[in-house]
Amino acid sequence: MSLSPRKMNTGRSPHAQRGAILVVSLLLLLVLTIIGVSSMQGTALEESMSYATRDRTIALQSAEAGLREAETWIESIASPAALTGSNGLYRRADTIPYYNTPATWLNANSSNYVTATAPTGSDTAKYIVKELGLVSGSQGSMNLTGYGENKGSGDVTTFQVTSRGTGGAANEAGAEVILRSNYGRQF
Numbered sequence: 001m002s003l004s005p006r007k008m009n010t011g012r013s014p015h016a017q018r019g020a021i022l023v024v025s026l027l028l029l030l031v032l033t034i035i036g037v038s039s040m041q042g043t044a045l046e047e048s049m050s051y052a053t054r055d056r057t058i059a060l061q062s063a064e065a066g067l068r069e070a071e072t073w074i075e076s077i078a079s080p081a082a083l084t085g086s087n088g089l090y091r092r093a094d095t096i097p098y099y100n101t102p103a104t105w106l107n108a109n110s111s112n113y114v115t116a117t118a119p120t121g122s123d124t125a126k127y128i129v130k131e132l133g134l135v136s137g138s139q140g141s142m143n144l145t146g147y148g149e150n151k152g153s154g155d156v157t158t159f160q161v162t163s164r165g166t167g168g169a170a171n172e173a174g175a176e177v178i179l180r181s182n183y184g185r186q187f
Contacts, residue, residue: 062165
């Protein structure tokens with residue numbers, strides 16, 4: 001008796017395998033989609049950080065322009081009597097508004113400050129000049145901000161200059177920089 005090879009029936013047809021490939025393909029597509037979306041989110045975050053850095057730089061340049069304009073104004077006046085006690089120009093006896101309060105810089109009726117020429121893309125810089133006092137004496141060193149400078153003969157009137165610059169859209173959500181310096185001048 002000869003035995004013939006028997007075909008074993010596994011119960012599967014050759015067409016049953018095609019669904020598994022579809023499921024694996026869909027899973028790979030899902031993984032690639034997740035990678036693409038997270039890559040796009042990373043790019044959007046980097047763009048936002050870049051804009052914020054640019055906005056901050058413009059605000060800093062604007063505030064520095066305000067300081068320079070205030071110092072130029074101080075050099076142009078004939079005497080400290082040019083300080084009026086308003087419009088951001090304060091004498092020794094005047095009380096200046098707190099610089100960190102938004103109303104100080106935004107309310108034109110109570111704080112109408114002289115404005116500087118602003119860098120491109122920013123709001124106009126604003127500044128406050130406050131007379132601090134008189135450094136009297138002859139020949140010697142004047143040390144207002146940590147650097148000695150020969151003041152020559154005569155008295156030096158010292159001023160505190162506070163400047164505020166904004167960047168970008170110049171709105172409340174934009175960058176804001178407030179700088180302060182001391183400045184001295186002989187009259």
